[in-house]
Amino acid sequence: xxxxxxxxxxxxxxxxxxxxxxxxxxxxxxxxxxxxxxxxxxxxxxxxxxxxxxxxxxxxxxxxxxxxxxxxxxxxxxxxxxxxxxxxxxxxxxxxxxxxxxxxxxxxxxxxxxxxxxxxxxxxxxxxxxxxxxxxxxxxxxxxxxxxxxxxxxxxxxxxxxxxxxxxxxxxxxx
Numbered sequence: 001x002x003x004x005x006x007x008x009x010x011x012x013x014x015x016x017x018x019x020x021x022x023x024x025x026x027x028x029x030x031x032x033x034x035x036x037x038x039x040x041x042x043x044x045x046x047x048x049x050x051x052x053x054x055x056x057x058x059x060x061x062x063x064x065x066x067x068x069x070x071x072x073x074x075x076x077x078x079x080x081x082x083x084x085x086x087x088x089x090x091x092x093x094x095x096x097x098x099x100x101x102x103x104x105x106x107x108x109x110x111x112x113x114x115x116x117x118x119x120x121x122x123x124x125x126x127x128x129x130x131x132x133x134x135x136x137x138x139x140x141x142x143x144x145x146x147x148x149x150x151x152x153x154x155x156x157x158x159x160x161x162x163x164x165x166x167x168x169x170x171x172x173x174x175x
Contacts, residue, residue, distance in 0.1 A: 015130060016057045018069045031055070031068070031077040035136070037085035037105035049106070056106050059083055061132050084108070084135035086127055089144070100164040102127060104135050113165035120172070145171060 032040045039046040039055065046052055058068050059077075066079045088103040100112040110116045110129065118137075119126050125137035137145075149160035149171050158174040 016069075018058055018060050019131075021069055021071045023070060023072055023074045026073040026075050028076040028078075029068075033066075033077070033079045033083045035081040037083070037087075037136075053106050056083065056108075059133065082126060082134045082136045084129065084133065086135050086137045086141055089141055091148075097166060098163055100162060102135075102141075104129075111165055112162070112167075112169065114167050117167070118162070118169040118171075120170075123172070125171070142171075 030042045034040065039052045046055075055068055058070055060067050060069050066077050066083065067074050068077060084104040084106065086102045087105050090101045090103075092099045092101055101109055102112055102116075103109050108129075110127070112118060112127065116130075117128050119128060119134075125142050127135045127137060129135055145162055146160060149162055151158050151160055151174055153159070160171040160174060162169045162171060
């Protein structure tokens, strides 16, 4: 299976076609996504994973604000940090190329790649997902990456990095 086909298969059916809808804004609703990826409605945790996945499938971000969008309405929700968390990963080789497959807290899988790159903000690792959404990398996953990372020297500074899908992603400097 080619890399492009694998990525395409992983991303199928994970998001509704919200870009095709232009519903009216209907205000805010008391849905909140905590920094650990837990979803809450009126202060109570939503424990049904299927319901969380349904909400996530219609989640969009516009200018830093998060909305749930359906063909009939668009409602604003609050997000503490990012809506998703990378909770697991797996190394795989496809067509002689090393891939890191990432799994989020809602079960979405994506490949660490130029399409879904690693970014660092204030020392915290994030993955850019589709439609401008992001996932924070869980601390346990990050520590596993550090133990798996290779080092190299760039401009006199030793760095840890990962390779996936033909790209190199810097985890940080070796102190």
